[in-house]
Amino acid sequence: MTTGIGAHRKHIQRRNELVEILRSKGIRDERVLAAIQSIPRHIFVDTALENRAYEDSALPITCGQTISQPYTVATQTELMQVEKGDKILEIGTGSGYQAAILCHMGADVYSVERHEELYHGAKKKLHELGYRANLKLGDGTLGWSAYAPYDGIVVTAGAPVVPDDLIKQLNVAGRLVVPVGSQKSQVMVRIIRVSEDSYREEHLQHFKFVPLIGEKGWD
Numbered sequence: 001m002t003t004g005i006g007a008h009r010k011h012i013q014r015r016n017e018l019v020e021i022l023r024s025k026g027i028r029d030e031r032v033l034a035a036i037q038s039i040p041r042h043i044f045v046d047t048a049l050e051n052r053a054y055e056d057s058a059l060p061i062t063c064g065q066t067i068s069q070p071y072t073v074a075t076q077t078e079l080m081q082v083e084k085g086d087k088i089l090e091i092g093t094g095s096g097y098q099a100a101i102l103c104h105m106g107a108d109v110y111s112v113e114r115h116e117e118l119y120h121g122a123k124k125k126l127h128e129l130g131y132r133a134n135l136k137l138g139d140g141t142l143g144w145s146a147y148a149p150y151d152g153i154v155v156t157a158g159a160p161v162v163p164d165d166l167i168k169q170l171n172v173a174g175r176l177v178v179p180v181g182s183q184k185s186q187v188m189v190r191i192i193r194v195s196e197d198s199y200r201e202e203h204l205q206h207f208k209f210v211p212l213i214g215e216k217g218w219d
């Protein structure tokens with residue numbers, strides 16, 4: 001069992017090491033790195049995996065899903081260019097870790113998850129850490145129109161195509177970051193809404209995510 005001040009210090013040291021790994025892999029946004037340095041990732045994984053929480057790897061969570069690799073979280077967050085006060089929508093709450101990172105950066109966070117167990121688990125953890133993210137149980141391929149438009153939208157599961165509802169829910173100057181491809185491999189796509197009716201699309205590195213399942217995703 002790892003509790004108490006010794007465990008606390010050990011986690012801080014491991015988070016510092018993780019931040020150095022992410023820096024060496026090319027993450028530059030200091031606000032993203034500071035959030036990763038602060039958020040206790042071990043709280044978002046099963047206690048049996050606690051000692052692996054600060055490795056730069058994806059780990060299994062419940063419902064056959066994964067908490068994304070820290071490098072992936074850092075890359076997606078950096079690509080969204082999050083500013084304090086930005087309204088951000090996340091599709092795929094999962095463990096709640098990415099939502100905690102966004103809350104720590106001062107964003108106004110909205111997040112949708114399709115698995116009830118994960119939705120409740122993330123809600124509890126974010127609440128325990130004192131973060132107020134707005135969580136919804138439902139199909140995130142349709143976005144969350146009630147609170148649109150968003151300054152940033154991040155999809156943390158792999159999509160077959162860019163869901164058009166998400167594009168429509170972007171603010172002007174808003175950034176949508178979504179992995180698109182087959183179920184085996186996806187390219188990170190960033191779409192920036194340049195004006196009311198024009199968009200710029202960039203294709204970046206390849207990643208491997210769990211599938212985005214829903215009306216505008218996989219069956």
Ligand code: SAH
Nearest residue numbers: 067092094095098113114140156212213214
């Ligand atoms: N951001 C999460 C990563 C979780 S993995 C974290 O920090 O832990 C991706 C998540 O997307 C899974 O929990 C999966 O259930 C969820 N998901 C897949 N399709 C979805 C959809 N259409 N709407 C909402 N969530 C979805």
